[in-house]
Amino acid sequence: MDIEMQTVKRNGNDTVGHLKNGHNGDTMPSGRLAAEVFSTSQGGVLYRMKRELSKVVCGKVRLWMVLVLLAFIIPAVVLGSLAWCSAMYDDPDEKFDRSSFRVPRLFNGSFSLPGLTFTEDLLSVSSNQGRALAGNLQGKLSTLYKSSPALGRYFSKAEIYALRNGSVIAEYRLTFVMPEEHEEQLRNFTLSREMVYNVLRQFLYDQQGRDASSSSSLYIDPVSLKLS
Missing domain, CATH: 3.30.70.960 (SEA domain)
Structure with missing residues (x-):
């Protein structure tokens, strides 16, 4: 889509008033264009994120599956390590004859x-x-x-x-x-x-x-x- 910017003189100052669409000559308010550009950029970011997360890591395993699995495994490993250390720790004060x-x-x-x-x-x-x-x-x-x-x-x-x-x-x-x-x-x-x-x-x-x-x-x- 070809967009041409037209300037409007107002009180001696150049201001950007409208943007002209190169296809049909209709004018488009600059605020509306900015909203569309922002929406398009957001959609692009989300699309890229979805595409990255859907990448195959191994076989049928996708990246998002690995991340979800890690979210459960890491806390479990940490808690298990703490429990094991607590069970294996010997208090010297408890050893007496x-x-x-x-x-x-x-x-x-x-x-x-x-x-x-x-x-x-x-x-x-x-x-x-x-x-x-x-x-x-x-x-x-x-x-x-x-x-x-x-x-x-x-x-x-x-x-x-x-x-x-x-x-x-x-x-x-x-x-x-x-x-x-x-x-x-x-x-x-x-x-x-x-x-x-x-x-x-x-x-x-x-x-x-x-x-x-x-x-x-x-x-x-x-x-x-x-x-x-």
Whole structure:
């Protein structure tokens, strides 16, 4: 199509007003022509893209099929690699021989149970009521320290060795064992009095936001906690 541009003088300035079609002499507004040219260029780009994507790569496999396949394969490979690395990774801190833990580390303390009323049957932890209460408290302390990431491997046992009046006050003993080669470091840091005390105290404060209440028979008052 032959297009001839005609100029129109207006107020002394040359401006492009219309474009003349060489075939029939009709005039075409320049804005319309620009829109057609833009539309044609867009169609050309899309056509080229479709043509490129439809190219045969191998046999009946086309380029667009390869791209779609890669879009699924790459994320799957990445996720699979991460899962494999996670499974194969060995945490050095998880490798320890507990049979080499022979040095004992003992702590004594007490706490009160405001939800209980003291009776003469609690004077001895060997009585039926005393033995049941002591067993429940020992289980509670053992579960806590065994589940501690820092102290679990060193924890040996918890013992309630006395119950006395004052609501009910329980006196307890905690036993930890540690390897001799790290004894000094453990005494000063991981198995320090502050660490063992704070783990128990935090647990007691957390229980207030869970199912335990101050009226529960096994509720331990955090403020009453002592450890030495």
